[in-house]
Amino acid sequence: MKDIIIAIIKDAISACKDKGLLTVAEFPSIILEKPKREGFGDFATNAAMLIASKEGKQPRKVAELIVKEISDKTGIIKKLDIAGPGFINILIDKNCWERVLKDIETAGNKYGHTDIGKDRKVLIEFVSANPTGPLHIGHARGAAVGDTLANILKASGYDVTKEYYINDRGVQVYTLGNSVRFRYLELHGKEVEPPQDYYKGEYVKDIARDFAAKYGSNVDVESTEVIISFVDFAKDALLAQIQKDLEDFGVKFDKDEWFSEKEKLYDASSMPVLQALDKLEEKGVTFLEDDAMWFRTMDFGDDKNRVLIKKDREFTYFASDVAYHLNKIERGFDTIINVWGADHHGYEARIRAIFKALGYDDKMLKIVFIQLVTLLRNGAPVPMGKREGEFVTLRQVIDEVGKDACRFFFLMRKSDAHLDFDLELAKKQAPENPVFYVQYAHARISSIIKHAKENGISIPAYEEIDLSLLNQDEELAIIKTLASFPDIIKGCATSLEPHRLTFYLQELAGIFHPYYNKNRVVTDNIELSKARLFLCNAVKIVIKNGLALLNVSAPEEM
RNA sequence: GCGCCUGUAGCUCAGCUGGAUAGAGCAACAGCCUUCUAAGCUGUGGGCCAGAGGUUCGAAUCCUCUCAGGCGCGCCA
Structure with missing residues (x-):
């Protein structure tokens, strides 16, 4: 839907250009957004303002020119307005929204999936905790973020490889x-x-x-x-x-997704780590000092140069990093994602130096930082002294609150923001518990469907329903929210921010529950019942698909 | 001292990569059960977006500085 409108606007701007009305030296990237206020239409674009500022013209005048040139052959646009400083507000014909319901029915459990990552290979490395102790709560957040991100990227058409780096030597x-x-x-x-x-x-x-x-x-x-x-x-x-x-915890690495430092980088016959250091040496970015071998990372934006081989002839951890990242690069990924604890942010510059020194664009490296988690019990932080081995393990939290709540909670915040994890809230079977609230919407719809079936109404096909019966504001609002689901997934994938998905699901559940409360779905009015049942089922599909990406269960009853 | 992250309602946080009158959930207050799950819903109040400058048509968002909190700055792994 969005894409169609963007295309229409682009055509209009091109037409202005062809007619000499606008110069448009630099074609702006059209951003279509959902206006905050109702009454501003369904979409708004600031394209006119962007062009105006470049050409020294008044934004509203430019907007007028563009609007005049818009030709909508599909009939999707109902109304165009110029508003405020020069926004073009677009109202979509209501009938077009209904196509979304058809899309959901057709795509089913693939609704929301796209191919924006087509032909792009992505490596995502996460957890990678040293095998010297059980996973604790900090690792768990990284696991939830990394795994969900992998799911989202797969659903967006990327060719995704997950990886766990095992630091098993030294x-x-x-x-x-x-x-x-x-x-x-x-x-x-x-x-x-x-x-x-x-x-x-x-x-x-x-x-x-x-x-x-x-x-x-x-x-x-x-x-x-x-x-x-x-x-x-x-x-x-x-x-x-x-x-x-x-x-x-729902995180599965395949056999070949466990990357052993010892086996892969220190194989006695090929010694990849040495080969990697040789490459650096060839590039002339290393030097010897105090009987140690150094990498001149300062030439590539690092604070200080780093040692690769210590004077006792041992490789440093950083030497392994060089070899490991070269290995990643040589496997031909377009994007390399590292999910790291925030305490490692000081390492970013030196890792980027590896890419730059070896002649690769370090933009292919994306680092997602995971901030610390504070567990709260009865409002007070649970003490965690890792030193004496008293940290809270992932196992303990799964046992206490369950996998679903645990995963969902870890994704309720931007990953680089601190997270307070309220154990009491996570266990609560009440609407103030967000995971419960979302799952319950799914269970509730399942219950409605079951009830309908008992009354002889099964989920109708799209062609069987009278869409004009879904004429309430709330129904249109639900449909619009369902329509934005693919964009949400795309946004998560491109920004590497999976928390947007949990927010979306809470929002969807947040408009469904009131709708349910206000409207009875199954009534004597068979046609109306069918239409509403169809809508409910569409909501169910989207919630289920969203939860599936989070790897949180979507229960039929609770 | 230097670097990174954070600072938005009483609390916990969103804010879609610079847009229109800053949002949600808790908590508070006032209501709503003869119902497909009350495990729910409706309404109200609540803001100097830490502070000060700057960039421009327009800033919570970008730049500079200040303040506060967290983390990081090894020939450790």
């Missing part, structure tokens, strides 16, 4: 193994000093117990082989747990 996993080894010894009554900076969480003891169950109580804890097996055992156990937690 000091951290070694420390984890060592922590398990310590608990193992403790378990067998050996008094030993705990290792430095060991992982203190209870889960380490559990893993030590499992290790003992598998390998017995008499392993030679001093042998290198056994120490390695502590590391591998612990890492594998945690990865399995992370994977399980994610799946219960």
